[in-house]
Amino acid sequence: MTTSSVSANGFNKFLHSIRIPPVYYFLLVIFIGGAALDFYFADGQILTNRAILTNIFVRSVALGIVAVGQTFVLIGASIDLSVAYTISMTAVMSSFIMQGDPTKVPTAIFVVFIIGAVIGLVNGLIITKLGVNSFIATLGTALILKGILNATFANFTGSVPRSYETFGYGRIGPIPISIFVLLGVVLLGWFILARTKFGSQLYGVGGNSEVARLSGLRTHRVLIGAHVICSLTAVLTGLFIVSRLRAGAPWIGPDGVYDLESVATTVIGGTALSGGKGGVWGTLGGVLIFGVIDTLFNQLGVNPFLKNVLRGVIIILAVASYTLRSKREAA
Amino acid sequence: MTEEQNKTTVLRKTQPEPLLEVRNITKRFPGVLALDDVSLKFMQGEVHAVVGENGAGKSTLMKIMAGAYIADSGEILLQGKKVSFSHPQEAHEQGVSIIYQEFNLLPERTVAQNIYLGREPSKFGVIDIRALNKKALTVLKELGADEMISPTALCNTLSVAEQQIVEIAKAISFDSKVLIMDEPTAALTLVEVRILNALVSRLKTRGMALIFISHRLVEVFDIADKITVLKDGQLVGTELAKDVNAEKIVHMMVGRILDHYFPPLGKKEDFGEVVLRVNNCSNHFLKNINLELRKGEVLGIAGLQGSGRTELAQALFGVMPFKTGTMEINGKTRTVKAPSTAIKYSMGFMTEDRKAEGLLPKQPIRDNMLLTVRSMQSILGNIFNDGIRKSRKMVPTLAKQVDVRTDNYDREVQFLSGGNQQKVALSKWLASNADIFIFDEPTRGIDVEAKASIHDLIRGLTKKGIAVLMISSELPEIIGMSDRILVMWDGSIAGELPAKSTESDVMLLATGHETNNHSNKNDEAGKE
Numbered sequence: 001m002t003t004s005s006v007s008a009n010g011f012n013k014f015l016h017s018i019r020i021p022p023v024y025y026f027l028l029v030i031f032i033g034g035a036a037l038d039f040y041f042a043d044g045q046i047l048t049n050r051a052i053l054t055n056i057f058v059r060s061v062a063l064g065i066v067a068v069g070q071t072f073v074l075i076g077a078s079i080d081l082s083v084a085y086t087i088s089m090t091a092v093m094s095s096f097i098m099q100g101d102p103t104k105v106p107t108a109i110f111v112v113f114i115i116g117a118v119i120g121l122v123n124g125l126i127i128t129k130l131g132v133n134s135f136i137a138t139l140g141t142a143l144i145l146k147g148i149l150n151a152t153f154a155n156f157t158g159s160v161p162r163s164y165e166t167f168g169y170g171r172i173g174p175i176p177i178s179i180f181v182l183l184g185v186v187l188l189g190w191f192i193l194a195r196t197k198f199g200s201q202l203y204g205v206g207g208n209s210e211v212a213r214l215s216g217l218r219t220h221r222v223l224i225g226a227h228v229i230c231s232l233t234a235v236l237t238g239l240f241i242v243s244r245l246r247a248g249a250p251w252i253g254p255d256g257v258y259d260l261e262s263v264a265t266t267v268i269g270g271t272a273l274s275g276g277k278g279g280v281w282g283t284l285g286g287v288l289i290f291g292v293i294d295t296l297f298n299q300l301g302v303n304p305f306l307k308n309v310l311r312g313v314i315i316i317l318a319v320a321s322y323t324l325r326s327k328r329e330a331a
Numbered sequence: 332m333t334e335e336q337n338k339t340t341v342l343r344k345t346q347p348e349p350l351l352e353v354r355n356i357t358k359r360f361p362g363v364l365a366l367d368d369v370s371l372k373f374m375q376g377e378v379h380a381v382v383g384e385n386g387a388g389k390s391t392l393m394k395i396m397a398g399a400y401i402a403d404s405g406e407i408l409l410q411g412k413k414v415s416f417s418h419p420q421e422a423h424e425q426g427v428s429i430i431y432q433e434f435n436l437l438p439e440r441t442v443a444q445n446i447y448l449g450r451e452p453s454k455f456g457v458i459d460i461r462a463l464n465k466k467a468l469t470v471l472k473e474l475g476a477d478e479m480i481s482p483t484a485l486c487n488t489l490s491v492a493e494q495q496i497v498e499i500a501k502a503i504s505f506d507s508k509v510l511i512m513d514e515p516t517a518a519l520t521l522v523e524v525r526i527l528n529a530l531v532s533r534l535k536t537r538g539m540a541l542i543f544i545s546h547r548l549v550e551v552f553d554i555a556d557k558i559t560v561l562k563d564g565q566l567v568g569t570e571l572a573k574d575v576n577a578e579k580i581v582h583m584m585v586g587r588i589l590d591h592y593f594p595p596l597g598k599k600e601d602f603g604e605v606v607l608r609v610n611n612c613s614n615h616f617l618k619n620i621n622l623e624l625r626k627g628e629v630l631g632i633a634g635l636q637g638s639g640r641t642e643l644a645q646a647l648f649g650v651m652p653f654k655t656g657t658m659e660i661n662g663k664t665r666t667v668k669a670p671s672t673a674i675k676y677s678m679g680f681m682t683e684d685r686k687a688e689g690l691l692p693k694q695p696i697r698d699n700m701l702l703t704v705r706s707m708q709s710i711l712g713n714i715f716n717d718g719i720r721k722s723r724k725m726v727p728t729l730a731k732q733v734d735v736r737t738d739n740y741d742r743e744v745q746f747l748s749g750g751n752q753q754k755v756a757l758s759k760w761l762a763s764n765a766d767i768f769i770f771d772e773p774t775r776g777i778d779v780e781a782k783a784s785i786h787d788l789i790r791g792l793t794k795k796g797i798a799v800l801m802i803s804s805e806l807p808e809i810i811g812m813s814d815r816i817l818v819m820w821d822g823s824i825a826g827e828l829p830a831k832s833t834e835s836d837v838m839l840l841a842t843g844h845e846t847n848n849h850s851n852k853n854d855e856a857g858k859e
Contacts, residue, residue: 195457195458195460196453196456196457196458197451197453197456197457197458198456200440200444200448200451200458201448201449203437203439203440203444204437204440204448204449207437207438207439207440208435208437210435211435211436211437211448212448212449213420214419214420214423214435215448215449215450216420216423216449216450217448217449276437276438276439276440277439
């Protein structure tokens with residue numbers, strides 16, 4: 001055997017052992033495609049600009065954090081469509097409580113996390129104890145939250161203090177703080193899913209809840225836990241958005257389409273809607289794909305509708321490629 | 332294995348107390364007495380096979396022992412102590428594990444994660460992955476499978492046999508004393524069966540009691556120490572494997588009184604030309620299928636679960652098409668790649684699973700009856716030719732033909748009795764003027780009276796010159812209805828038997844034995 005084939009083998013093995021989610025190949029393709037467009041239309045000024053590259057990440061922070069939570073519920077074979085209004089609720093409530101006063105920041109953060117936990121708990125309880133399909137259950141809670149928000153707050157409410165804006169705009173050296181937050185959330189999500197009993201049980205519940213039950217798992221608790229985690233990530237996203245916007249309004253969650261986009265990016269990342277399969281690294285890849293497309297198209301000044309067409313095509317292509325792959329593996 | 336362990340095994344063996352015992356177990360399901368006063372003892376270090384026809388009560392008994400069902404009366408004793416399992420988990424914890432035919436593994440998780448699901452070694456909720464993989468490796472080593480299966484392999488990359496070993500490893504990891512296996516060899520190749528047998532012998536020497544349900548007598552004799560035969564929910568007897576042969580066991584399995592009326596079989600002059608001919612057809616499940624179906628006859632397809640009965644029907648009807656070989660329908664070579672083509676060539680398929688595949692339970696009788704007709708009409712035809720109204724007029728005639736008595740065709744089919752549901756399912760094919768009918772388990776789950784009327788209906792069809800291929804797991808039905816019988820085994824046709832063959836003849840072919848009076852078609856094909 002020659003050395004080159006040994007090292008090629010070793011490299012393949014290495015690739016296999018770290019299990020890079022296939023979504024990163026998509027990301028690479030999109031990036032290269034983007035670079036080609038960039039060179040053709042903008043003389044390569046876009047993707048060589050460090051500020052723009054950083055911006056790709058910053059744009060991905062809000063969606064990325066909540067998509068990590070969405071990954072948890074999707075792995076559990078559930079779904080959370082109430083995240084958009086949880087985000088709105090957080091943004092409105094936190095800026096309402098803060099009212100520009102730095103001393104009230106801890107209270108505000110504490111309160112919105114409690115609200116988030118309750119929303120997740122209620123979602124989980126409705127799905128497990130009442131046996132309502134997760135799609136319907138979370139659509140229901142989303143409508144309830146929407147009603148409460150619209151009835152109580154009409155427009156931008158309150159404001160956040162200057163110091164709090166650090167979350168959205170601050171930097172450590174050249175890198176924005178928010179990117180560290182996103183990476184922290186992804187790392188934490190990965191750790192919980194891959195290294196803890198809870199994570200392992202969540203894959204069990206999502207993969208086949210009967211198997212999980214017969215293996216002695218408390219399947220309801222696990223799923224409720226996943227929903228609480230998901231709502232908490234929505235709260236964190238809400239806190240990030242409000243620090244960027246300086247005040248909360250009831251429409252910011254649904255305007256960002258965080259509910260469907262968090263599901264879409266998670267699925268692009270390789271997490272199965274049917275549960276039991278996937279992970280947060282894939283989700284991060286999915287989020288970055290959206291980030292690259294958004295940034296590039298904004299810079300090139302392309303019609304935003306075309307952007308959505310491309311997003312749609314990518315969702316379908318990604319999921320179709322996963323289905324084909326798993327079919328090939330099965331055959 | 333050390334000498335000391337060997338001694339204890341021997342010592343345990345001499346103890347007369349059974350590891351697991353069931354006493355006077357009776358279980359009734361609506362309309363069926365599934366188990367009737369069954370008592371059995373399972374000893375340590377023994378492989379005990381439980382055999383019987385479909386519906387003999389084997390699976391019910393296993394499920395009661397494993398806590399999946401609760402017996403109506405009778406008791407279970409584990410090591411002499413009375414136990415009652417209300418949930419499989421309880422049985423599991425007390426050392427009684429069951430491995431079902433459909434595996435209960437998570438395909439996307441590793442072997443180690445599957446074995447220790449919910450019991451992962453951990454500190455403060457953080458899994459110790461090294462310890463997890465090490466523990467799994469230890470269990471696999473105990474089974475002698477550590478070189479074949481890696482603890483970190485994903486389960487969906489394993490073969491069926493390997494998955495079975497993982498299931499066994501999971502059971503062992505619970506410290507099971509009793510391991511029940513439901514048809515463990517059904518999906519295995521010959522080599523894999525040998526691996527499994529070696530594994531079972533190993534578990535035997537550990538002092539476990541192994542119980543296994545099987546249809547495959549050849550394999551039962553290879554591995555079992557004792558064989559118990561159940562028939563119609565009753566215990567026929569328990570024999571030491573070395574004292575009996577296959578004929579004896581088959582004789583114990585069948586041989587009942589026919590308590591049911593069947594319409595007279597077809598006469599020679601009723602049979603017409605061949606309408607369906609299958610030449611050397613195969614797909615991933617079926618091997619070298621050859622058959623002929625004539626006008627006016629009922630061709631019975633017998634075979635045990637997993638023998639390929641249903642797969643044959645699905646292949647003929649294009650649900651899971653043949654990959655090689657040719658099919659002739661009404662004298663012309665045809666390729667059936669989908670059910671819609673089969674329907675075009677005037678075939679009808681009454682599926683085994685009526686509720687899931689044969690009917691739309693929440694739709695009214697009328698729509699169910701007209702389902703096939705409407706699917707064949709073009710959409711525009713429905714509008715311009717007034718197809719909807721025309722087809723609606725067919726409904727009362729159809730209902731009369733299949734003898735569904737109702738004045739309200741808007742009733743949802745789910746509220747009808749099993750027999751009437753089956754009649755409605757049948758009528759949709761009558762409406763489409765099919766002339767080749769495939770029946771898969773036409774009388775499953777319906778009462779005796781309705782059974783008789785379904786049998787009359789089938790005979791009525793053949794009198795009109797329709798060709799019927801009838802698959803059934805019930806031997807009396809096969810023998811009572813068929814003008815010819817094909818017996819399937821292991822995905823191929825094991826042999827053909829004439830009308831009025833005995834149940835033993837069918838059973839021998841179906842369990843992988845050759846009968847004396849009939850040649851094995853498959854072997855001939857192999858020699859050619």
